[in-house]
Amino acid sequence: MNKTVATQPLILVVDDEEIIFKSVRNALNSREYQFMHAPDGRIAFRMLQEHNPILIILDIRMPNMGGVEFLQQLQLTSNDPFSVIVLTGHAESKEIAECFNLGINAFLRKPFNIYELQGMVRQTIKLKQSANELVRTNQYMHDMIDRSMDIIFSVDANQNIVEFNPAAEKAFGYAANEIKGKPVAGLFHKENGNFSLSYMDGTKRYSGKVLFRRKNRESFSASLAVAPWHTLEGSLEGSIANARDLTTDLVEEVSAPVKISPFLIGRRAIRFFGSAQA
Numbered sequence: 001m002n003k004t005v006a007t008q009p010l011i012l013v014v015d016d017e018e019i020i021f022k023s024v025r026n027a028l029n030s031r032e033y034q035f036m037h038a039p040d041g042r043i044a045f046r047m048l049q050e051h052n053p054i055l056i057i058l059d060i061r062m063p064n065m066g067g068v069e070f071l072q073q074l075q076l077t078s079n080d081p082f083s084v085i086v087l088t089g090h091a092e093s094k095e096i097a098e099c100f101n102l103g104i105n106a107f108l109r110k111p112f113n114i115y116e117l118q119g120m121v122r123q124t125i126k127l128k129q130s131a132n133e134l135v136r137t138n139q140y141m142h143d144m145i146d147r148s149m150d151i152i153f154s155v156d157a158n159q160n161i162v163e164f165n166p167a168a169e170k171a172f173g174y175a176a177n178e179i180k181g182k183p184v185a186g187l188f189h190k191e192n193g194n195f196s197l198s199y200m201d202g203t204k205r206y207s208g209k210v211l212f213r214r215k216n217r218e219s220f221s222a223s224l225a226v227a228p229w230h231t232l233e234g235s236l237e238g239s240i241a242n243a244r245d246l247t248t249d250l251v252e253e254v255s256a257p258v259k260i261s262p263f264l265i266g267r268r269a270i271r272f273f274g275s276a277q278a
Contacts, residue, residue: 009125010034012053014044014070015087016062020110024057024087027114028121041065045073053082054132055125058104060088060095068098076103079135083128085120087112151222151243154229155184157202162238171222171245173215187212189219200239202228209246221246 011033013021021037028035036051038044040062047053060067067086076084086099089110096107105124108117145152145163151171154163161184164176172179172187188195189211199206206226213219222243229240 008032008034009055009129010036010051010053011055011057011121012036012038012044012047012051013057014038014041014062014067015057015059016040017059020059020087024117027112027117029118033121039063041067041070041073044070054128055121056082056084057121058084058086058088060086060091060099068095068102071099071102071104074102078103078131081128081132081135083124085124087117151245152241153184153187154238154240155200156238157236159184159200159238161187163240171214171220171243172212189213199226200241202236202238204228204239210243212243 009032011024011028013024013035015021015024015037016039018037018039021035025035036047036053038047042065044056044058045065058067058070065073067088071084074084083105084103085106085108086096086104087108087110091099099107105127106120108120145165148165149167151168152163152165153161153168156162161180161182164174164179166176168174169176184200190213192210192212195210198204204226205228206224208224210222210224211219212222222245224241224243226239226241229237
């Protein structure tokens, strides 16, 4: 089922009292947001299948399905494209703690202060919009990496392989699921045996030529660029490498609808994943 996309941030208010929904809608700027109302958790789930709210304002005690049960079934994660604010006048401290343990972003008691609600909603939506944009950018970069004809792989802080794009699979002869989790040192020829220890520890950059080793034990020369790899939050994750096999002059067509320089894709990946500072 295709979800409808709102041009303004869409807020889903889940509360069995329609007067609360109207109060929230009136307190917030109706010209700035769009609103939907669900009287219980079950109906809210159906609405989530058809729409893309960026924020859910949730009551705790409702008929059919209350707020806590709704959150338990929702199984919130930081990757979800929406945030949840609990707005209730009946919850006990234990219920509030459970809601936070289930992943809500904020809590506000009824009767609420209009300005406090406005500020909380604005800030929560702003943070989620930024997070969603980072997720989209990250997905775009991963798509580019998968389409690239350059060899691109990444390693964690222990120098074990965590990403291995199709070009790397073809160059080395390993399937991604076969090589992931293995030490990256196994990709290098014995002449470069200490390379990974020296340059792929997540703290250094490198640009030059190296000698790799394929699965069939054949060696091949490649140009290589290495940079630190950080998570979207900025913490150090390991290293990302972009390489080009220098033993072949074969030129392959990129299957993407728009032709993009494959080497540029690799360099963009290096800049993107290696740009944040821990």
